[in-house]
Amino acid sequence: MPLPPLSDLQYALFDWDNTLAESRSSLVAAVDQVLMEYHLPPWSESKNKRDRNLSFKDNFPNIFGAEADAAYARYRQIYLSIVDSKISSFPCAAEVLDFLSSQGIKLMIVTNKERCLLEHELPLLYNPELFSNIICGHEAPADKPSGEQIRYALRDYLPAAQITPHNSWMIGDSPQDSSAALAANALPIRVHQSIWGDDVPLPESVRCFADFAELLRAMQLAKN
Numbered sequence: 495m496p497l498p499p500l501s502d503l504q505y506a507l508f509d510w511d512n513t514l515a516e517s518r519s520s521l522v523a524a525v526d527q528v529l530m531e532y533h534l535p536p537w538s539e540s541k542n543k544r545d546r547n548l549s550f551k552d553n554f555p556n557i558f559g560a561e562a563d564a565a566y567a568r569y570r571q572i573y574l575s576i577v578d579s580k581i582s583s584f585p586c587a588a589e590v591l592d593f594l595s596s597q598g599i600k601l602m603i604v605t606n607k608e609r610c611l612l613e614h615e616l617p618l619l620y621n622p623e624l625f626s627n628i629i630c631g632h633e634a635p636a637d638k639p640s641g642e643q644i645r646y647a648l649r650d651y652l653p654a655a656q657i658t659p660h661n662s663w664m665i666g667d668s669p670q671d672s673s674a675a676l677a678a679n680a681l682p683i684r685v686h687q688s689i690w691g692d693d694v695p696l697p698e699s700v701r702c703f704a705d706f707a708e709l710l711r712a713m714q715l716a717k718n
Contacts, residue, residue: 497701497716498681502660506594507647509638509666510605510612512686514587515619520580521550524573528565532558546669547639549606549631574614583619584686586706591624593710597717600626604647604664604674606637627651639670641677654678659699665709672700685709 511517525537534540534557544553554562554569591601601624605612609630616622627647631637634646644664645654652662657679664675665683675682682700703709 495698495701497683497712498660500597500599500713500716503594503597503599503663504661505600505602505648505651505663507602507604507644507662507664507680509664509668509671510603510607510615512667513665513671514583514591514603515615516582516584517577517580517615520573520577523576523580524569527572528569529557531568532561532565534558549637551606551608551631552637570608570611573611577611577615578618581615581618584706586710588620590706590710590713591620593713595624600651602627602629602647604629604638604643606631606643606670609633639673639677641674641679644674644678644680676700683709 508514511521522537525540529536529540540557543556544550545556548556551566554566558565594601603612603616603625605628607630609628612628612630613622616628622628627650629643629647634640634643636642638644644662645657648654648657648662659679659681662678662680663683664671664678664680665685666672666675667684667686672682672684676699684700684702685704685706701712703712
């Protein structure tokens with residue numbers, strides 16, 4: 495199914511982890527270190543305890559119980575010490591951002607990640623000035639998969655009742671991203687494979703692309 499006309503698009507909202515940034519290697523390395531320190535199974539096993547409707551951070555009580563706050567603080571410390579050397583962007587991601595920006599479309603980041611981590615990582619990969627707005631975890635009334643995070647990101651730009659799949663796109667890798675887009679009446683666009691392998695059957699309205707190069711070609715066609 496083709497994309498809506500690019501001339502109608504006003505706002506392109508992007509997820510961060512495994513969408514604009516390959517940060518999973520840092521996450522797994524850091525959380526595995528914390529799990530080892532707490533004498534718990536590695537993330538490949540411990541992740542089965544998570545609630546898929548919660549963010550990575552909000553799942554710590556499901557894994558670490560009463561030690562969740564201390565364990566997350568330790569995770570944050572380790573993550574920040576290693577992410578600079580591990581993080582990378584995905585091929586053609588920067589080209590997609592530049593193309594949309596050149597069309598006068600406002601770019602935003604909508605992520606469940608906490609702000610202190612996002613703000614550390616963002617300048618490692620992209621110019622933060624590319625983005626008109628950035629919403630992180632626990633800043634909106636509810637995080638993804640709720641549509642509230644998208645509505646909150648657009649609150650100063652577009653009334654919630656005026657969000658449509660033509661004027662607002664949510665681009666991410668996971669079921670959380672697609673569910674949030676559908677709940678907010680934005681267009682859900684999927685790139686890559688979900689990092690946790692938790693894909694569910696997708697509604698027909700979700701546009702899926704193997705990578706950013708494929709998405710860029712589709713956007714160029716939508717411009718014509």
